[in-house]
Amino acid sequence: MDHSSPTIIFSIFYWLFAFCFIVGPADFKGAGLTVENLLSSWLGSEEIDFVNFHIKRTSATLIVHCLFPIGYYVGMTLVPDSGVSFGDMFSTSLELGWHVYSSISLVILLGALTVVFYWQINSWSYHPIATNLSLYKSEDNTSDSAWRVQASEVNNEFRRIDKYATSFVGWTRVIVTENWIIVTSLYGVKLTPQDKATISVLQTEEHAVSPESNAMVQYVHLRIKPTIQRTLKPYFARVISVEFKDLKESLRTRVYTLPDLSILQSTDELFLKAFREQLNQNDRYTSSDPLDQCIGCMQRDAEVKLTKNCGSTGPHECKSCNCKPMWCAECMGRWYASRQDRHRIETWLSGSATCPMCRAKFCMLDISLLDT
Structure with missing residues (x-):
């Protein structure tokens, strides 16, 4: 066997694991190989403290994912005949390619740690979720921790049983509480009061097989635009079409949909579309x-x-x-x-x-x- 085979085998398995851990296919989630499960004792409960849970989750996710590049270098030092040793990381005798790779990997990790350190200043007041909530603080409250009033409101509404949450599409989920629209994603959470947002349907797309259920599926692409400031950029989410009706009914704000856009709101409608395509x-x-x-x-x-x-x-x-x-x-x-x-x-x-x-x-x- 060629001496480079252990290196190749380790590289394939390492980056395949890294890809699956980040993308999060159903099998990995089912096995508990997610940041939420591995750090559950530190993250706390989403149901009890929604905002702090996601502040910690997004921070931990960023750091863990940025560990993978330098983790590959460290792993290679344990592979026989790889030509890489941990002690040579900062040595001029290290091969140029590995020297560049290790340097970039360290910069990525240090950058992530610096960002998270900045976020946690003043009890996480500079985290993107906190700055998002601070946009909706009352005018007479100008302190850096004023966002906690909105956070407490979100937490209270999330605990109620009348909230509506869609299924995960990838890492994205849409949650509707009494007053808030929330979109969670891998590295962030967007929160907007319902009365300060406009929601529109951009397009739909059909797939013969869904990664989540291995069945036919139609996705509805939503555009959510905060109206409190014109400079605020819209954010986007995807939901499964069969959940769109329930999502729409749970909202107090209007959802704008183009009249010629066909949203298949039941499993039978999805099947009939695929059925007709097969007949053709x-x-x-x-x-x-x-x-x-x-x-x-x-x-x-x-x-x-x-x-x-x-x-x-x-x-x-x-x-x-x-x-x-x-x-x-x-x-x-x-x-x-x-x-x-x-x-x-x-x-x-x-x-x-x-x-x-x-x-x-x-x-x-x-x-x-x-x-x-």
């Missing part, structure tokens, strides 16, 4: 017979025919349906969805159903749009 890729069925109305909705003409196009074999193989076209694409999609496991949405597109009339088994590939 399937083989078409040519028919010269006059079409009847869909017997499901009685509003559209029949649009689909069930005919075996897949290559399934065996006792559970799909069958060709001898029924004439009687269903529109939407009604067939709703029938198909109704025959799937509601707790395993990620399997719907690869599942199967039976013809509503003759009970012949079919899958997604066996549904053909009509060419007339």
Whole structure:
């Protein structure tokens, strides 16, 4: 084996671990490999002291993540035949590439420590969360700790059961309390009173697979603009479309949405969109017979025919349906969805159903749009 193999193997595993620790896939979060879990005794409880919890969390996250570059150098000193030793870090005999890397790594770590040290002056009064809250302090309170009045209000409202919190999208989550809109992210938290913010929907995006649930998903991109000062920049958040309705209802401020923007607010709507896209890729069925109305909705003409196009074999193989076209694409999609496991949405597109009339088994590939 080449002498450099241990170095290569360590490098791959180290940076893969670092990437997963920072990005935080579901498996890492489930295993407790997050800053919140590892430092839980110091961070305290989010439920009891929301503001201080996130002040500490964001500070610790910044330092821990900035430890990874210098941690790689220290780890390499333990790898056999790596040519790197801890004592040579500040030596002129160190190879130029490693000398530059170790110097930059130390600068990154020292920069993070300096930033956090500055934040904690005067009991964290210079932390971005504190300066964010100080924007909304009363005019007659000019002390540096005036932000704690708003922090206490946020903490009290977060403890209540009537708050609304969306699911995490990556590291981002939107929380709505009685008076505040809160967006938490990996390195920061944005807080704005509801009556001092305008919220608009910028766009939506669909994905066939969600990293959080391995199922189809639509994300809604929100733009939140504080109105207390014109110079304040807006901030952004993503929420899952099926949670958008509940989020909107929990807000006292209006959410501006473009009239031509389609927000799919249920799992069935998300599936029907993916269902239609799959039909457009399937083989078409040519028919010269006059079409009847869909017997499901009685509003559209029949649009689909069930005919075996897949290559399934065996006792559970799909069958060709001898029924004439009687269903529109939407009604067939709703029938198909109704025959799937509601707790395993990620399997719907690869599942199967039976013809509503003759009970012949079919899958997604066996549904053909009509060419007339």
